[in-house]
Amino acid sequence: MKKSAVYWLxxxxxxxxxxxxxxxxxLTIGSTFVQENAFTLDGYLHFFKDPYFLKILxxxxxxxxxxxxxxxxxxxxxxxxxxxxxxxxxxxLLALAIFPLLTSPVVRSFSWMIILGxxxxxxxxxxxxxxxxxxxxxxxxxxxxxxxxxxxxxPLMIISLVGVLENIDQDLLKAAQxxxxxxxxxxxxxxxxxxxxxLVIGAVLVFVGSLTAYTxxxxxxxKQRVIATFLYQxxxxxNDWYLASVIAAIMIAITxxxxxxxxxxxxxxxxxx
Amino acid sequence: xxxxxxxxxxFSLLVFIFLLGPLLIISVxxxxxxxVLKFPPEGFSLxxxxxxxxxxxxxxxxxxxxxxxxxxxxxxLILGIPAAYALSRYDFKGxxxxxxxxxxPVLIPGIVLGFTLMxxxxxxxxxxxxxxxxxxHTIIMLPFIIRVIASSLSSFDFAVEEAALSLGAGRVxxxxxxxxxxxxxxxxxxxxxxxxxxxxxxxxxxxxxxxxVSTLPIQMLTYVENYFDPTIAAISVLLMVLTGLLxxxxxxxxxxxxxxTKR
Numbered sequence: 001m002k003k004s005a006v007y008w009l010x011x012x013x014x015x016x017x018x019x020x021x022x023x024x025x026x027l028t029i030g031s032t033f034v035q036e037n038a039f040t041l042d043g044y045l046h047f048f049k050d051p052y053f054l055k056i057l058x059x060x061x062x063x064x065x066x067x068x069x070x071x072x073x074x075x076x077x078x079x080x081x082x083x084x085x086x087x088x089x090x091x092x093l094l095a096l097a098i099f100p101l102l103t104s105p106v107v108r109s110f111s112w113m114i115i116l117g118x119x120x121x122x123x124x125x126x127x128x129x130x131x132x133x134x135x136x137x138x139x140x141x142x143x144x145x146x147x148x149x150x151x152x153x154x155p156l157m158i159i160s161l162v163g164v165l166e167n168i169d170q171d172l173l174k175a176a177q178x179x180x181x182x183x184x185x186x187x188x189x190x191x192x193x194x195x196x197x198x199l200v201i202g203a204v205l206v207f208v209g210s211l212t213a214y215t216x217x218x219x220x221x222x223k224q225r226v227i228a229t230f231l232y233q234x235x236x237x238x239n240d241w242y243l244a245s246v247i248a249a250i251m252i253a254i255t256x257x258x259x260x261x262x263x264x265x266x267x268x269x270x271x272x273x
Numbered sequence: 274x275x276x277x278x279x280x281x282x283x284f285s286l287l288v289f290i291f292l293l294g295p296l297l298i299i300s301v302x303x304x305x306x307x308x309v310l311k312f313p314p315e316g317f318s319l320x321x322x323x324x325x326x327x328x329x330x331x332x333x334x335x336x337x338x339x340x341x342x343x344x345x346x347x348x349x350l351i352l353g354i355p356a357a358y359a360l361s362r363y364d365f366k367g368x369x370x371x372x373x374x375x376x377x378p379v380l381i382p383g384i385v386l387g388f389t390l391m392x393x394x395x396x397x398x399x400x401x402x403x404x405x406x407x408x409x410h411t412i413i414m415l416p417f418i419i420r421v422i423a424s425s426l427s428s429f430d431f432a433v434e435e436a437a438l439s440l441g442a443g444r445v446x447x448x449x450x451x452x453x454x455x456x457x458x459x460x461x462x463x464x465x466x467x468x469x470x471x472x473x474x475x476x477x478x479x480x481x482x483x484x485x486v487s488t489l490p491i492q493m494l495t496y497v498e499n500y501f502d503p504t505i506a507a508i509s510v511l512l513m514v515l516t517g518l519l520x521x522x523x524x525x526x527x528x529x530x531x532x533x534t535k536r
Binding site for chain 2: 006007009010012013014016017020021022023024025027028074075077078080081082084091093094095096097098099100101102103104105106107108110111112113114115119120121124151154155159208211212214215218219228231232235236241244245248251252255256259
């Protein structure tokens with residue numbers, strides 16, 4: 001086959017993505033630097049000076065960091081448990097972890113509205129048991145967003161970790177223990193380092209996913225905005241497309257920085273080099 | 274060994290209750306006979322399932338969702354199969370860059386992609402809303418199509434293709450009669466995974482709604498903002514049944530759910 005023929009195979013998809021994705025995004029980012037036909041950074045300066053915008057950004061980052069940490073803490077032991085099971089059992093457990101991942105995020109966020117609402121499952125139980133007099137405000141707070149996002153992204157963390165953990169040779173652990181390492185030391189020095197690449201991939205997926213999630217914060221966050229819902233509000237409700245474009249550019253920048261840094265971390269931390 | 278895993282097993286059980294419990298609760302509440310969502314429900318009734326068909330435009334938006342996901346899937350296959358083939362079969366200049374571009378739709382935040390699509394496709398390019406919705410869904414399905422098919426091609430023995438070529442079959446004929454049948458299951462799995470991705474999408478569709486145009490997830494979102502009756506719970510149950518069925522097929526086709534752990 002002639003060398004140039006390869007490019008013909010890629011051309012239709014390339015043109016499609018260039019016309020409908022790359023150009024619109026590049027132009028959107030470009031438009032944030034131009035006001036009244038002159039180069040400007042005003043959009044960004046204004047954004048980073050406005051305490052209301054900064055608070056939204058900070059809330060988003062806090063929610064994402066906490067969600068990622070909780071997913072690591074809940075996901076690692078669970079993934080380790082799944083990876084130790086015989087193939088048939090492992091398949092069933094994996095399917096149970098993947099099922100919520102493939103279920104509509106609207107359905108999953110809605111289920112938490114039933115659980116966390118003022119007349120929801122948790123409040124009814126607590127009031128019924130006489131532990132509290134007034135129902136707690138859980139729904140429409142950052143805490144509700146964190147719970148919803150953890151529920152949304154935990155499966156991603158689990159399957160990323162199972163992917164690396166199931167490849168770790170059990171004999172390595174036995175060897176470490178027969179050479180006198182305790183179970184904990186063997187885990188810390190053998191299993192954990194080998195799991196780091198999966199951990200980093202999982203953390204990136206969860207962190208970036210939480211940072212840019214729309215549906216869950218829209219349903220569970222109430223008036224509490226995060227950057228994704230703030231972008232939507234400016235684009236569709238307030239019709240401030242300039243500010244929406246600035247937010248879009250900031251979201252892309254944060255995503256690329258996080259993915260870039262985590263990729264580098266994964267390379268340096270990978271024991272296989 | 275067994276008793277040492279007890280703590281770990283209990284912990285994992287609690288995590289699975291956290292993951293699946295809410296889905297179970299939503300299923301149970303869908304049978305509530307009253308007008309307000311409660312757990313536990315006060316009886317058993319199918320009235321909210323009937324309500325799906327009567328109100329809220331759920332059936333109409335379901336049809337739109339299905340059409341958009343299927344057409345977009347077809348378009349993504351037409352664009353994606355040649356690309357996946359080129360990217361996994363040949364080495365050429367600019368390969369890693371092109372690979373990055375083809376997989377980039379998963380890296381761009383969905384809400385950002387939705388906004389830029391609305392801004393340019395609908396407002397600047399003046400495309401009809403339906404077409405914008407279709408293009409947006411095609412874009413988000415492409416990376417899934419390419420990744421699953423490329424991974425299926427990576428285990429295909431290209432010596433078979435060489436053999437067909439050396440026996441005089443043309444390039445195109447070889448591709449359609451030798452290569453394609455061999456990666457059939459990969460293509461089917463790619464179609465199902467991409468379908469779920471598109472069917473559940475909110476971030477793109479939320480910018481692409483107009484008079485008479487909306488998808489099921491957006492319709493559900495709008496409904497939830499206004500009503501808190503068990504209709505959405507009933508739809509959720511039907512959607513979960515659909516998800517379960519599709520997962521079953523993906524598992525059967527690929528001989529396991531390994532695609533998900535080896536991304």
